[in-house]
Each structure stands twice: as C-alpha cells, then as structure tokens.
Amino acid sequence: xxxxxxxxxxxxxxxTAQKWLYDRFAVQFFLLCRRYLKTDxxxxxxxxxxxxKVFQHLPQFTYSTDxxxxxxxxxxxxxxxxxxxxxRNSFFLVPETAAADIGSQNDGLDRLSAQExxxxxxxxxVGYRTVFNLFAIEGYSHVEIAAMLNISVNxxxxxxxxxxxxxxxxxxxxxxxxxxxxx
Amino acid sequence: MTTMQQEKQNNQWAxxxxxxxxxxxxxxxxxxxxxxxxxxxxxxxxxxxWTVYYAAASVLVIALSALFFLQPSQPERSIxxxxxPAAQPLKSAIKIxxxxxxxxxxxxVKKSDNIxxxxxxxxxxxxxxxxxxxxxxxxxxxxxxxxxxxxxxxLVLEKKALPKKNPTPVIAKTGPKLKIIYLNxxxxxxxxxxxxxxxxxxxxxQQQSEQQETAPAKENLKQVLxxxxxxxxxxxxxxxxx
Numbered sequence: 110x111x112x113x114x115x116x117x118x119x120x121x122x123x124x125t126a127q128k129w130l131y132d133r134f135a136v137q138f139f140l141l142c143r144r145y146l147k148t149d150x151x152x153x154x155x156x157x158x159x160x161x162k163v164f165q166h167l168p169q170f171t172y173s174t175d176x177x178x179x180x181x182x183x184x185x186x187x188x189x190x191x192x193x194x195x196x197r198n199s200f201f202l203v204p205e206t207a208a209a210d211i212g213s214q215n216d217g218l219d220r221l222s223a224q225e226x227x228x229x230x231x232x233x234x235v236g237y238r239t240v241f242n243l244f245a246i247e248g249y250s251h252v253e254i255a256a257m258l259n260i261s262v263n264x265x266x267x268x269x270x271x272x273x274x275x276x277x278x279x280x281x282x283x284x285x286x287x288x289x290x291x292x
Numbered sequence: 293m294t295t296m297q298q299e300k301q302n303n304q305w306a307x308x309x310x311x312x313x314x315x316x317x318x319x320x321x322x323x324x325x326x327x328x329x330x331x332x333x334x335x336x337x338x339x340x341x342w343t344v345y346y347a348a349a350s351v352l353v354i355a356l357s358a359l360f361f362l363q364p365s366q367p368e369r370s371i372x373x374x375x376x377p378a379a380q381p382l383k384s385a386i387k388i389x390x391x392x393x394x395x396x397x398x399x400x401v402k403k404s405d406n407i408x409x410x411x412x413x414x415x416x417x418x419x420x421x422x423x424x425x426x427x428x429x430x431x432x433x434x435x436x437x438x439x440x441x442x443x444x445x446x447l448v449l450e451k452k453a454l455p456k457k458n459p460t461p462v463i464a465k466t467g468p469k470l471k472i473i474y475l476n477x478x479x480x481x482x483x484x485x486x487x488x489x490x491x492x493x494x495x496x497x498q499q500q501s502e503q504q505e506t507a508p509a510k511e512n513l514k515q516v517l518x519x520x521x522x523x524x525x526x527x528x529x530x531x532x533x534x
Contacts, residue, residue, distance in 0.1 A: 122334070122335055122336070124331070124334065127334060128327065128331075131327055131330070132323070132327075135321075135323050135326070135327075136313060136314070136315060136321065136323070137313060139315075139321045139323075140309075140312055140315070140319075143319060144309070149319060149320050149321060152321075153321065153322065153325075153326050156326055157326050157329055157330050157333075160330055161330060161333050161334070164334055164335075165335070221308075222308070223308035223309060223311060223312045224312065224314075224316035224317070226305065226308050226309055227308075227309055227312055227316050228316060228318070230309065241305075245305045245306060246305055246306045246309055246310065247306075248306070
C-alpha cells in the first residue's frame with residue numbers, strides 16, 4: 110500500500126492502516142530510540158509513545174513527500190527520547206574548558222559493518238551519544254542541539270569531541286579483538 | 293575542520309546506521325507487545341457522527357411523512373339529497389346525467405312520471421342550500437335577459453347562492469363514510485325567495501366553479517397512496533315532478 114493512502118486511512122483512525130504503518134516503521138524507529146536510550150525496554154516505551162503521538166497528530170500533518178513524512182515521524186521519536194532523557198537528567202556534561210576538537214579520526218570505520226557501528230554507539234555514555242546522534246546522524250547543528258538539550262554550544266561541541274574520542278578507542282579495541290580472534 | 297569535511301565524516305556514520313533495517317545481535321524488540329499496548333491507547337474511530345446523521349435523517353423523513361399524510365384533505369363533496377315531501381306519487385324519474393345537465397342550466401329537463409333512482413357521484417349541497425325552487429315569473433324574465441335557459445322542471449334542486457361569510461353545510465367534510473340524509477330528515481323548507489339578476493348570475497357562476505373543483509378532487513394523490521377508492525353513494529331520491 111502506498112504511504113499516502115496509508116496516511117489518509119490513518120487520519121480516519123482506521124486500525125488496520127495504523128497497524129500497517131506501525132509494522133512498516135517499527136524496527137527502524139526502535140533502533141532510533143535504542144541509540145538514545147540505554148535499554149531495550151526504554152526504547153520500546155518511547156517507540157510506543159512516539160507512535161501514539163504520530164497517530165494523534167496525523168490529522169494536522171500535511172503530506173508532501175514520503176521522505177518528508179518519515180522525517181516528521183523521526184523528529185517525533187527523537188523528541189520523545191530527548192524528553193525522556195531530560196526527565197531523568199541523564200546527560201553527562203563535561204566542563205566547557207575540557208571541550209577540545211579531537212579531530213576527524215575515523216580510521217577503521219570503513220572496516221566496520223552497520224551493526225557493529227550501531228553497537229559502538231549504544232556502548233557510549235548517554236551524554237556523548239546523545240550529542241553524537243543528533244550531530245553526526247540526525248544532522249542537527251550545535252546551536253540546534255544546544256537549544257534542544259538546554260545546554261551551551263560549547264558544551265555540545267565538547268560532548269561531541271568526547272564522543273568521537275571514545276568511538277575511536279572503541280574501534281581500535283574492536284580491531285584488536287578481531288585481530289586476536291583471527292590469531 | 294571545514295563544513296565539507298564535517299558532512300563527509302557525519303555521512304560515514306549516518307549512512308550505515310540509517311540504513312540498518314534489522315535488529316543487530318543482542319537486541320530484543322517485541323513488536324507485537326508494543327502494538328498491543330499502543331492499540332489500547334489509540335482513539336477509537338467515532339461512529340457517533342454517523343449515528344447522529346442517521347437519526348436526523350430518519351426524524352426528517354418521519355416528520356415529512358406525517359405532514360404529508362396528516363394534512364387536512366380537500367373537502368369532498370357531500371350528497372345532494374333533498375326533495376319535496378312525497379305527498380303525491382312521484383311521476384318523474386331523472387337520470388343523473390340529466391340532473392347534472394339541469395344544474396348547468398343548459399339542457400331542459402324532460403317531464404317524466406317515474407320515480408327517480410339516482411346514482412350520484414359525490415356532489416354536495418348544504419342543508420341550507422338545498423331547497424326546492426319555484427322559479428317565479430320575475431326570475432324567468434331575468435334569465436331571458438342574461439340569455440340563459442331555465443329548467444322546465446321548477447322543482448329541480450338547485451344550489452342557491454349564499455353569502456360566503458358563514459357557510460354551514462350539513463355535511464361540510466366527509467370522511468371515508470358519507471352520511472346519507474333522507475328526505476324526511478330535512479323538514480319543511482322555507483318558501484323560496486324570488487331571485488334577482490345578480491343572484492342568478494352568482495348561482496350560475498358558483499355551479500360552474502364547483503364543477504371545476506370536483507374533478508381534480510377525484511384525482512387526489514392522497515387517495516391514490518391510500519389505495520382508497522373514491523366514495524360513491526347511491527341514493528334514492530323522490531322528486532315530485534308535478
């Protein structure tokens with residue numbers, strides 16, 4: 110079924126169409142929520158809340174393209190996750206003086222699969238990976254991230270630097286483990 | 293770091309993560325459980341609006357039907373049953389066609405000595421209007437002036453023009469059953485007054501208009517819908533034709 114038709118029927122609160130839409134995007138958005146939250150249960154809860162908001166606000170949504178609709182749903186999911194993180198005060202904020210540009214070291218990233226990259230992201234501390242997710246994967250700027258997380262721009266930058274450094278270490282460790290297994 | 297480098301570096305992360313459509317090992321996602329909980333919170337499609345529309349439509353149909361079927365029907369014509377008290381044996385019989393023609397004052401009525409057995413289709417004249425008319429000489433002169441033929445029989449029942457203020461018919465409106473008035477119920481009629489020219493004209497015009505009104509009443513749509521036949525009444529009227 111086309112996405113536009115699915116949206117029309119979801120606007121009429123047809124449960125079959127809502128189930129179709131859920132099945133189509135459930136795994137994708139679960140993985141999105143899991144990148145921000147620590148456990149699978151938390152991610153499931155945020156996924157549920159996010160879909161509920163999608164169905165509730167769908168009548169106000171104006172369809173333009175499929176990508177636009179997916180981006181709209183993704184934004185709702187991200188906001189749900191951030192709201193939950195703010196509620197728990199889960200951000201690990203480093204002092205602004207410690208913020209330094211680590212550089213763009215991504216050696217070894219090409220050798221990793223998508224699943225391995227995903228696992229590395231979920232291993233990082235919440236503060237690091239939140240900023241990293243928003244900046245590197247969702248594409249927000251530091252100004253936007255600062256506004257969303259209610260932090261300063263420098264804090265956002267420092268969190269990103271720390272995240273990159275941590276990821277670099279994890280990649281190196283992953284390479285070391287892989288080499289050791291190969292031996 | 294330039295913006296281009298930054299975007300390139302971000303894409304190295306975003307592309308593989310964004311394209312991930314399957315759960316990596318070590319992650320568990322119970323999709324059905326989440327849906328079941330979500331389904332309970334979803335708003336139920338409201339059928340209330342349809343119910344309201346159906347209720348409003350049915351009320352409207354009922355109201356229109358009631359208005360249509362309960363509106364007062366057109367007044368049906370009652371029966372002319374009036375005659376002179378039969379003191380003498382009746383000598384003439386006038387068929388209904390002839391009697392109607394007499395009412396129109398176009399065909400002179402033949403004299404006859406038989407008793408009338410009249411079958412009449414719903415023609416009405418009120419009790420006050422029903423009278424035995426003896427046409428005086430003045431009236432005949434007036435009729436001659438307006439170029440009209442008077443019936444040869446002076447005792448033919450005629451509808452006399454009355455003032456339109458308070459018509460009090462004996463049977464103004466009849467239901468499905470028509471009440472029959474017999475001759476002996478009418479009592480003694482007052483002696484007729486001589487007609488002047490204006491009254492005679494009114495009498496003729498009123499009779500003509502009555503005949504025009506009677507025809508569409510027979511084709512009343514309501515009677516068709518009710519599957520009712522047009523009431524026909526057979527009366528036996530004794531007329532002393534002298």
